Amino acid sequence: AQSVTQPDIHITVSEGASLELRCNYSYGATPYLFWYVQSPGQGLQLLLKYFSGDTLVQGIKGFEAEFKRSQSSFNLRKPSVHWSDAAEYFCAVGVYTGGFKTIFGAGTRLFVKA
Amino acid sequence: IAGITQAPTSQILAAGRRMTLRCTQDMRHNAMYWYRQDLGLGLRLIHYSNTAGTTGKGEVPDGYSVSRANTDDFPLTLASAVPSQTSVYFCASSPRMEDTQYFGPGTRLTVL
Numbered sequence: 583a584q585s586v587t588q589p590d591i592h593i594t595v596s597e598g599a600s601l602e603l604r605c606n607y608s609y610g611a612t613p614y615l616f617w618y619v620q621s622p623g624q625g626l627q628l629l630l631k632y633f634s635g636d637t638l639v640q641g642i643k644g645f646e647a648e649f650k651r652s653q654s655s656f657n658l659r660k661p662s663v664h665w666s667d668a669a670e671y672f673c674a675v676g677v678y679t680g681g682f683k684t685i686f687g688a689g690t691r692l693f694v695k696a
Numbered sequence: 697i698a699g700i701t702q703a704p705t706s707q708i709l710a711a712g713r714r715m716t717l718r719c720t721q722d723m724r725h726n727a728m729y730w731y732r733q734d735l736g737l738g739l740r741l742i743h744y745s746n747t748a749g750t751t752g753k754g755e756v757p758d759g760y761s762v763s764r765a766n767t768d769d770f771p772l773t774l775a776s777a778v779p780s781q782t783s784v785y786f787c788a789s790s791p792r793m794e795d796t797q798y799f800g801p802g803t804r805l806t807v808l
Contacts, residue, residue, distance in 0.1 A: 591736075598783075614794055625786055625799030626739075670717075672738060681752070682793040688738040 583679045584609045588687035590610045595663050596695050603690050605659040605673030615656040617647055618685070621669045623656030629671075632656065643667070699723065702787050702800040709777050709807050717772040717803050719787030727790045728770040729754075729797065730762060732783040739786065746769055746793060777807045 585608045595601050607613060614633055618626040632640025634674045637649040656673060673687040700721040709715050721728065726747045731739040731754075741754030744762040759781060761773045770789075774781055784804050788797040 604713060616796070618799075623802075626788075626794045626797075626800050627799070631796060676794055681746075683741070683754075683799065684745075684793075686739040 584613075584675070584679060584685055586673055586687040588671075588673055588676050588690050590690045591688070592691040592693065594693040594695060595610055598609050598662050600624050601658075601663045601667070601692070603654045603671050603673075603692070605652050605687060607656070607673075609654075609674045609677050610649065611677075612649075613648060614684075615647075615658070616674040616676070617658050618643065618674060618686075619643075619669050619671045620672065620689075624687070626672060629658070630671065652672060652679045663692075663694055665694045665696070698798040700787060700789055700798055702785075702803050704799070704803060706804040707775075707806070709805065711777055711807055713777050713803070715774045715777055717774075717785055717787075717805070719772070719800060720768050721770075721771045721787075721789040721798070722768065723789060723791075723798065724767055725789035725791050725798070726767070727793045727795075728764065729788045730760070730770070730772045731786045731788065731798075732756065732781075733786060733802075734783050742772065742785075744793075745792060777805075779807045781805065782807045 587606045616631045617629040620626045671689045676684045703718045729744045730742040743762040745751045787800040790797045
């Protein structure tokens with residue numbers, strides 16, 4: 583069965599430090615890949631997405647993600663974290679299985695310390 | 697209206713009562729979705745609609761029903777609420793099922 587794993591429930595980084603959030607999926611083909619961010623008390627907002635082409639994709643707010651087929655991964659990165667990046671981050675994959683469906687990971691909560 | 701709206705923002709409900717959560721989008725998106733978000737479980741799909749007039753079951757549909765009479769509206773009904781339905785509910789829409797989803801602000805529902 584298809585699945586999405588975000589191994590880290592929460593991560594704490596210092597402001598200005600680099601960030602990498604992990605996402606692994608299980609699917610027999612290349613899925614549609616998304617990263618969403620949820621600020622406290624709000625709905626989710628798309629950071630970036632990958633459907634095909636260049637495996638390094640740029641998103642909003644200085645985020646990027648790299649699709650690695652061999653590792654079934656789509657990790658999110660940012661070179662320098664700002665306090666306003668504190669939020670919950672969700673990886674999602676879109677797959678065709680009797681129709682198209684999007685599966686969300688359980689999320690990683692990011693804490694930023696001064 | 698700009699984007700996707702949900703009502704009410706929050707609600708406390710007695711068990712056994714009927715409740716409808718409203719969702720409206722003005723982006724003319726074909727697909728719409730209802731999710732519930734619970735701590736540690738991420739988002740779980742309750743029901744979805746590919747286009748007006750059609751609906752489908754998601755991962756956790758029991759106890760919920762939806763309708764899609766037109767493009768803009770996608771209400772979610774709890775026929776007889778139970779405490780396990782206490783959650784934050786998000787409505788979302790997308791141009792097609794494969795596209796980016798746009799989320800509403802959520803409805804926090806507490807069933808006592």
